Amino acid sequence: MVSRVIPVDPFDLVIFGGTGDLARRKILPGLYRRFVAGQMPADSRIIGAARSEMDQAGYRQFVAEALREFIPDLRRAEGLSDFLGTIDYVAIDAQGDGGWAELAGRTRKDVVRAFYFSVAPALFGDLAERLHQHGITDASSRVVVEKPFGRDLATARDLNAVLARHFDETQIYRIDHYLGKETVQNLMAVRFANILFEPLWNSQFIDHVQITVAETVGVGGRGSYYDRSGAMRDMVQNHLMQLLCLIAMEPPYRFDPDAVRDEKLKVIRALDPVRPEDIVRGQYLANGQPGYLEDVENPASRTESYIALKVCISNWRWKGTPFYLRTGKRLRARTSEIAITFREPPHSIFEGEEGWKENVLVIRLQPNEGMNLRVMIKEPGPGGMRLTEVPLDMSFADALGETGADIPDAYERLIMDVIRGNQTLFMRGDEVEAAWAWADPVIEGWEARDDRPRGYDPGTSGPEDALMLLHRDGRRWREIRE
Template identity: 50%
Template structure:
């Protein structure tokens, strides 16, 4: 294993993307790096080296980037001069990581540069790539490796990946990326919680009655069907994205903003999550699979009709569940998690519902007194506090109103996209918003019994029409506790 000494960020940068011709590189990574370049957030001596099996020279690669990546940069952010100077940073090295050594890459990479290896490949290749990087002499104290999800399909495979990567990179050099942790509003939740004294006394049971976390996608599986059918919503979304959001909501104040101080508190949350037995799985989880319906006013196929999906597939495209964080702060507060594909609209949000006042002074109010903190992550980012106010006129009739923290008008600074923000963190050696090994493994320790329990129960996923909010059973999951999903 290499030294864990603090890297020298004054050095030149070689950003090396394995899978550099892939969908993620074209849609997210190169546009994010362009934006970092445009705003002067890359070292002056930066090169971006993409690898792939294609028999391309540099000119053919740049033409490919023009065709497949440029369109993902908005017109408002595109500048001809900046684009041309960005393209000058790009290189291409033909490498088949399963067949070739990395001597060709070693010849191109600069001695003494910070090397960031972004593994935008199948996780099954992580071990091979890291072994060959080490054998080629490309791993030193200034090297960093970025690992894309999914990191394994269960605890055992995650441990194997961590062990294999850890033979060549110190933990301080490993960046396990979850782009949700790069979202401005997610990071703002840390400030909202720990930078303001007004919320902290209320941020606990019994003041909070429930927490909802929803990540809804309007799209279906599309071209990812071959991958997705072996993964499902639990592995693809719940085990990583939703659990990370839960951790930030539920964690205790860290001693500092140092990476390990923050990640220590998140780990405590993961280890406090209530484990599921078969009875709890049957009672508190809902699996769904979309059937044909309408999305965006167009008819769309069901999951079993998608290309590369087996006709008898039992893979879930929707998960809803109720869980608890068994700590003093969160005793008896249900956390409801929900994610799905082909839902009514794209929407990601965290909803913290506060308890009703102990005495109903205004008993005519339908549904009680609803105070909620709504943190919207996408498609727009916003933080809203819902409170009750008196309606104009005679009598004491209440109506719900919103106190809206308009982040767009409050700040004049540009708001970077998640991948751009996280890539800059990698370049600058900031680990706070990346998962540590024990975090990843604790998440799998919680998720594995649920996945295995579904297999033991041998029940098919519940059907829901594309363009809806999921199976009716997910609404019943909350209704029996007196809650409903916040749409």
């Protein structure tokens, strides 16, 4: 299968925080790969903007070093010099006047102009105000903002209000890289481009859904930030919420940004409050390496590095089907997956046959993106009707050949969508606020109860209490493995 590369229009992309970690690891390598693939026009320009005093040559060297570090197999080095020719730099003072006149002179009026706020949310207002004051943006400009989109409903509203003072909602792209993953988008294709699953996609046929995002690393150098956020704010309220919405949403009337986001918003608003007994929080312990308390340098911390929740949706499609969400640090394996478990057949005609297992559709987001459907078949050979379970497996790398093995990174796709002006995979302001309106009472509840996270050993599946969350419902978590 040949992958089609559809070039975007020429653009100027200004990366505020252009010397930061996200720019080095994701944004600049992603843009380089799109340039080499022929999707980014050669007359486009990427302008780094940061506090560091640096000239164009210095920043180009910085970019080249980042590419060599984060694209180890830099095979097409012949395209590197051409890509670096698109790079520029302006030293900028986000809270003052330094550099803004120069930036205004570097951006063009006759191309798509996008501004990536890869900085702390506290600077969003300053950047928006100065872009407006210096006439650098207009009604066709686009602004990309990174999470966190607030830390509760009040701060999310304040942040939306700050952006709304200078940009229309159609200009704001709130980026969640999970929505740029190939498998996440294929979830929509599987549901809405095939008749096979949609008739079964409801509580009559689906027993439960598990969403797992497990990491083997600890909080690392993010200790001070993470201890103010925790797994609920850092992962559940955004990443896992978006995955839940894509599974549970009704078919939109068309594949249109607002139509898709309208349906996701309906799911969030239909979420039931989470009961205290349906929440398990944990912290990884020290075991040959520092534990969570040591990593965040706060021995009194009650912030969770692991959380599991049972979530219910009160609408006609999903009433009676629970969604189990879990995410954590220092777990057994690095994996992200969605597992849809279907109900047992209402009647088995195979008398005496034991060991029936559920049909499970597993959507793997990482590693080895793909889908796997487990079904029951007759075991080969004589001796009667014996049932066995087999997978119908579609690994993208295997099914699509070289195309599947070279799946674009989420940031590559999302940045190109910004240039196209396609907001389908970006969160809308009311969607962000609705998610916080659901999450805030959950967080306030355990704070009021003075709940302490349960300890768990690194390299396991999390706290023992999380097992009971499903056991009492007669279910069990899927094994965490790569």
